[in-house]
Amino acid sequence: MIKLVALDLDGTLLEPSGLISQPTLEQLKRINDQGVKIAIATGRPFARTLDPLRENRLYPGGTYPQLLICEERDIYELINGEYLPWEQNGAALDEELQNLFLGRRLVAQLEREAPNLEFAINNNYSQTTRGFVETYFVYPHQADQAFAFLTELTQNTGLKVTRNRRNVCLRSKNVGKGTVLKKVAAHYGLDLGEVLAVGDSNNDFEMLSSGVRAATTRNADGEIKELVSKVDGFIAQAEYSLGVGEIIKKSVS
Numbered sequence: 001m002i003k004l005v006a007l008d009l010d011g012t013l014l015e016p017s018g019l020i021s022q023p024t025l026e027q028l029k030r031i032n033d034q035g036v037k038i039a040i041a042t043g044r045p046f047a048r049t050l051d052p053l054r055e056n057r058l059y060p061g062g063t064y065p066q067l068l069i070c071e072e073r074d075i076y077e078l079i080n081g082e083y084l085p086w087e088q089n090g091a092a093l094d095e096e097l098q099n100l101f102l103g104r105r106l107v108a109q110l111e112r113e114a115p116n117l118e119f120a121i122n123n124n125y126s127q128t129t130r131g132f133v134e135t136y137f138v139y140p141h142q143a144d145q146a147f148a149f150l151t152e153l154t155q156n157t158g159l160k161v162t163r164n165r166r167n168v169c170l171r172s173k174n175v176g177k178g179t180v181l182k183k184v185a186a187h188y189g190l191d192l193g194e195v196l197a198v199g200d201s202n203n204d205f206e207m208l209s210s211g212v213r214a215a216t217t218r219n220a221d222g223e224i225k226e227l228v229s230k231v232d233g234f235i236a237q238a239e240y241s242l243g244v245g246e247i248i249k250k251s252v253s
């Protein structure tokens with residue numbers, strides 16, 4: 001029986017318009033009323049995670065999602081109507097910051113050795129508040145190249161490369177939606193088989209292969225659909241939020 005549902009936002013719960021479809025909101029309300037916990041698992045920072053919740057009238061004043069996993073690292077819990085950070089968030093950020101210098105150095109090496117690649121880098125303020133270097137590529141195939149290049153460079157370091165379409169990030173090896181989701185499951189005393197996760201792209205790979213029940217939507221990247229098939233998960237026939245509604249209807253009774 002599923003007791004916790006973790007949903008990626010962009011490309012998954014949100015339509016390209018930023019809205020959540022009505023049938024999906026009804027499914028979320030149904031399982032919330034049954035006591036199933038609903039978590040958002042996103043690469044977005046906290047403030048930008050609240051934006052779509054506001055737009056879809058889930059916040060303020062809503063009773064779900066009860067948990068927000070932001071930056072693939074930080075956990076916020078809905079307590080008396082507000083999302084409050086878990087105490088461990090500070091230590092997780094500190095750990096990433098310790099690897100920031102190395103991340104900058106590797107991206108500088110990428111710029112030097114692959115001068116054909118066109119990309120922007122998040123600024124110093126973003127790096128020091130979020131804890132990591134993020135690059136944005138003009139062309140998806142160049143993001144592929146950079147992903148491969150940086151994956152090679154991060155071997156035997158404390159860093160790993162994560163990819164979300166045209167964004168490529170250098171993250172601490174100890175962060176990731178799957179790692180965090182496992183902490184959340186342990187916190188509530190849940191087995192991984194009682195957790196359902198839904199995502200659509202590379203930064204969901206770790207979460208969908210972490211031993212939880214995995215599902216994805218029709219619009220997902222090929223590698224994610226392959227993974228979900230391999231772990232006997234469910235691939236919705238519908239895209240984006242309608243796909244999420246379909247998954248919840250089928251998987252959470």
Ligand SMILES: [Mg+2]
Nearest residue numbers: 008010011200
């Ligand atoms: Mg996504």
